[in-house]
Amino acid sequence: MKSIFINSVGVKSGKSLLAWALGLIFEKDGLKVGYFKPLGVQPEVVDGVLTDHDAHLMKNVLKLKDPYHLICPVVLNHDTIFAVFRRKVGGILKEIEDSYRKLSMDKDIVIIKGGNSFFDGSIVGANGVTLTKALNMKVLLVDRFISDVTFVDNVRFIKELLGDRLQGVIITQVMPEKIDYVNNVVIPFIEGDGIPVYGSIPEDKFLGAISIRKASEVVAGEVICCKDRLEELATNYVIGAMDLELAINYFRRINNKIVITGADRSDLQIAAMETSTKGIILTGGRYPNSVVIGKAEEKGVPIIVVNLDTYSTIERLDKAVITLDFEDEKKIGRYMELFRKNVDINRLKEGFGMG
Helix, strand or coil: EEEEEEEHHHHHHHHHHHHHHHHHHHHHHHCCCCEEEEEEEEEECCCEEEEEEEHHHHHHHHHCCCCCHHHHHEEECHHHHHHHHHHCCCCHHHHHHHHHHHHHCCCEEEEEECCCCCCCCHCCCCCCCHHHHHHCCCEEEEEHHHHCCCCCCCCHHHHHHHHHHHHEEEEEEECHHHHHHHHHHHHHHHHHHCCCCCEECCHHHHCCCCCCHHHHHHCEEEEECCHHCCEECCCCEECCCCCHHHHHHHHHCCEEEEEEEEEECCHHHHHCCCCCCCEEEEECCCCCCCHHHHHHHHHHEEEEEEEEEEHHHHHHHHHCCCCCCHHHHHHHHHHHHHHHEECCCHHHHHHCCCC
């Protein structure tokens, strides 16, 4: 049995998309694939069973037969965390080891997905570094490209922590203007340290898009008009809290957006609808005036009223964007195209002993 432990230094790196893509690729190769999420941080109850959102998603999209308690043995819900703080929880690492051993027995390849970073899970003694050693895994580091120095610093730091267990790297979300630089300068430098880089995936706004329907659900909002436009996709969201003149210039520069503002800013709402706006979220639980509603119906822009403040709204949208759902099959299709074009899958397979 072979395994690939997908982990990163920071959030929004694309671990879930990569796990999904690799699962589909290995299934097509005729391999028996397993998926393992040692620590669940997005609690979800499925058929009366507490599990993790990723575990639920991958069990279904990869048609896995394993029970949820083996796919994700530990879920950090409120009760578990409270018990941890009272020092009433122990043996987490052994529970993870036992589940992993049972799940992997009849598999050709197990894809393991880490937390938001290598440091997640330290509270229960099961962070990425500890798990790598305890489960004897090789790591595929996947991280988004922020800058050359930051990325190289991250890779070298993880190499110091893991040594030869760092099997390879995939760079994600590389800005179009940086692709050549990354491929011709950054990657050769990293590989000069003896660390294989399997590819660099360019930034694609579609992969970070959210439907207006999903946005309204995650903020628990009430859609008050244009309910037939909820499948539209937004690739940006902005806060409308500035002077009108500044707002108009700002809105014109950002396409396919959700505008988040207060109900009292009817001037900003109308200005937003004259630009590429897919939806408007009004915070504070107040409704817009009839002029704004009429304009929204004319332009086909859904308005969503929420009881949250602006910060909480943004926080929920941020979380939703990085969380894959069953409705995201179009995203995995786009990601697979980018993956096959920009990643040396044969070299990756060889690196993890499947060549």
